[in-house]
Amino acid sequence: MFYWGHSGAQKKTSPTEKRIREVMQQAYNQFKSSSGGANASYIPYLANIDPELFGIAICTADGKVLELGDTKYEFGIESISKVFVLALAMQQRGAKAVEDSIGVNATGMPFNSVMAVELDPHRAVNPLVNAGAMATNSFIRAPNSAAKWAMIDDMMAKFASRRLSVIQQLYASETATNLHNRAIAWLLYSYGRFYGDVSESVDLYTRACSYGSSTRDLAIMAGTLANNGVNPVSREKVIDAVLCPRILATMITEGLYDNTGSWVYHTGLPAKSGVGGGIIAVAPGKMAIAVFAPPLDKSGNSVKAQKALQYIIDELKLNLFSQG
């Protein structure tokens, strides 16, 4: 007689706190002095951040936050903000509307690609690349720009369980150099795939990318996605549970841009990077891991964060496609 669940593979359980701490420490020691990559230089502010900074934070689905290294240092959240602005758009407009109006396929191209827009017959782009993120911003309904910013700010605060602040110098630095993003937004607009005032949406997008967030903040924000939309620290419901798998799906298709396939091949987890040097990875129902180290690879993903995350995910057996 064969009983489901009583023979063969065991259901994977969450690792203990002791084991998590052990593995974090190993990853920290192993990669602390590893070199490779360079700070983002196309945004002048980011070029000047100390490249040696390194932080690892884990937030478990039951609300424990474990930290190692420079986890309180606030750096530019950059593209990681796209995940949470997408969450706001989905909560307001629904997952189907986002799929139809923005797109959810992988572009397989750099984060600021114009070709990604040109090649798709419907001009669909993923909400986690610049084009899609700016369109997602334009897709949020609000009476005016200040009201929309307040909605974004509230959503970020709920995910982080504290109010985040924009790094004004970074915002100024990005605003002065975001001509390419403005061009992408106008291109989408010309195709009828932009849903609000172009300059206003680009500005709000740029401002959201300029939030300062610590590695600890990012772990808690991602921890909310690991915990079905309920912030594991504040216990507040942030978004509907049904949206979490959809958001994580965009991360697993596009989270590390043109390097996403390789990332998923090695880790089997949804993740999102930002050119500020942060990366979040989510193991649904178990935990979220955030790592920060500024030097980036050619795709704009932190070199050291990828290495540390891969090590931790492997050691804690978090790969979604592995059965033990």
Ligand SMILES: NC(=O)CC[C@H](N)C(=O)O
């Ligand atoms: N990949 C990123 O983090 C890019 C974000 C950055 N603000 C930009 O628009 O270029």
